[in-house]
Amino acid sequence: MDYKVKDLSLAEQGKKQIEWAELHMPALMEIRKQFEAEKPLKGIRISAVLHVTKETAALVKTLKAGGAEVALAGSNPLSTQDDVAAALVEEGIRVFAWKGENENDYYNNIKEIMKYEPQIVMDDGGDLHAYIHENYSGKLIGGTEETTTGVIRLKVMEEEKVLKYPVIAVNNAFTKYLFDNRIGTGQSTIDGILRATNILIAGKVAVVAGYGWVGRGIAQRLRGMGARVIVVEVSPLRALEAVMDGFDVMPMSKAAEIGEIFVTATGNINVINKEHFLKMKDGAILANSGHFNVEINVKGLREIAKQVRTIRPYLEEYTLDNGKRIYLLADGRLVNLAAAEGHPSEVMDLSFSNQALSVKYLIENKDKLEPKVYNVPQEIDETVAMLKLRGMGIELEPMTKEQIEYMKQWRYGT
The missing domain is CATH 3.40.50.1480 (Adenosylhomocysteinase-like)
Known part of the structure; x- marks a missing residue:
């Protein structure tokens, strides 16, 4: 065939x-x-x-x-x-x-x-x-x-x-990367979360793991919709950038206790792990925007859950032994493409x-x-x-001949 x-x-x-x-x-x-x-x-x-x-x-x-x-x-x-x-x-x-x-x-x-x-x-x-x-x-x-x-x-x-x-x-x-990774993923990730849950973003504490171009876009657009955003980073340079962009930065061990929406965008494995699930609030929502479904330890979540229910398409409820409920979107896969239509x-x-x-x-x-x-x-x-x-019907400003020549020389200064 x-x-x-x-x-x-x-x-x-x-x-x-x-x-x-x-x-x-x-x-x-x-x-x-x-x-x-x-x-x-x-x-x-x-x-x-x-x-x-x-x-x-x-x-x-x-x-x-x-x-x-x-x-x-x-x-x-x-x-x-x-x-x-x-x-x-x-x-x-x-x-x-x-x-x-x-x-x-x-x-x-x-x-x-x-x-x-x-x-x-x-x-x-x-x-x-x-x-x-x-x-x-x-x-x-x-x-x-x-x-x-x-x-x-x-x-x-x-x-x-x-x-x-x-x-x-x-x-x-x-x-x-300036447009697809940042702007596209920022919008489509939120689209996937909303289609799967229909929750209100405004007022929620959102935790974004990773502040690369994808994480930047997600964090910015979550904030734009009224979320209070925390960034989790391993890189000192990116963590500093997130702080200077106005976000709180802390380890996942601390963010797990106060977050209500979690989005992973790191490209790495087990960014949200068993010990984090156990610290989370009742009703915490987990989504992934990294390429592979390894960033949220889904296997570990299943191991510590006493009950799993499908609430609606791409929304699973995991009830832990402590009675708290955690909601996983799209089985931990790319939420923007699994629960929505992508960029x-x-x-x-x-x-x-x-x-x-x-x-x-x-x-x-x-x-x-x-x-x-x-x-x-x-x-x-x-x-x-x-x-x-x-x-898009947008025109650029052309340089004059004088400006072109000026950019080619080194003698003129102050």
Whole structure:
């Protein structure tokens, strides 16, 4: 089979969803026009492990417009939008993804997309890159990586000198992390929490673990909705930044006693652990925005719970021996994609424009790049920004000839 999705009859609704996304992704649509005319990806096979959302569909259709053959699997068992997956199959994309995959399904789907012997791979989280290095002997032109967790894994592979092909860290582009990680995750995380719980944010004590770009965005938007926000950090630099941004900073051991909403965004394991659960208030809500479901020790929570109930979709109640109830959202997985729809299309316009142009760059430079992790070239970053501004109807102030010349000299001073 060239696909495995939940229900092909959902395709018509999926097409409408994709149309809605494309309406709000002007930069990517401009790139698609260029790809259709120039066919820079002609004859290239691409296998991708990405969240199968309407925005991803807009990217995949752009790659196809550029001449590529694409196979797609989901990068999280709960993030696939089944109507979008069905619509992509009808577009001629080999899709192996559905919402509610188990772990075995997840890795089998990665195996399926690698059967097409891709020349380029695209990943979100690093599982595809890891699978290739452990199980695949074919030669690749290169790959891309969408998120912080995956870039961290790839940098370790580079340091250990096991990386087999060049990878462009799309996550490290200014037009990715400043907007996708910070603004996109900030909004979509709260969207997921509200869809799962319908609680009032205002007045609550919210604890954000991690003050990277994702944590910054979540903390800022929780505060904007009236929450009293505490930040938990291990880095002295980021902790200092959080303090200077006006947030309280303390260890999780203290925050656990006073928090009412907890959100993890660290990329690390067991950030909220058994000893923290036992200190929490009755009714505490736990959500994760990191890529993998390891930041909240879900296994440990189950071990100390005497009763577990599903209250509503993506909301589970854990009653502890001390009688307190803790509420876990989306089984500790990415709350913004599991309980909601992920980032708004306007933000993913930037991220996926970087992805499309990075794939083109890999092909154009296939004999020049070493097996290393590369940042997105500045030219691509600035092109994406300009395309986005143009799509928003915003003009830049041009420099005069005098100003250009002034910036090229060193003699004039005070």
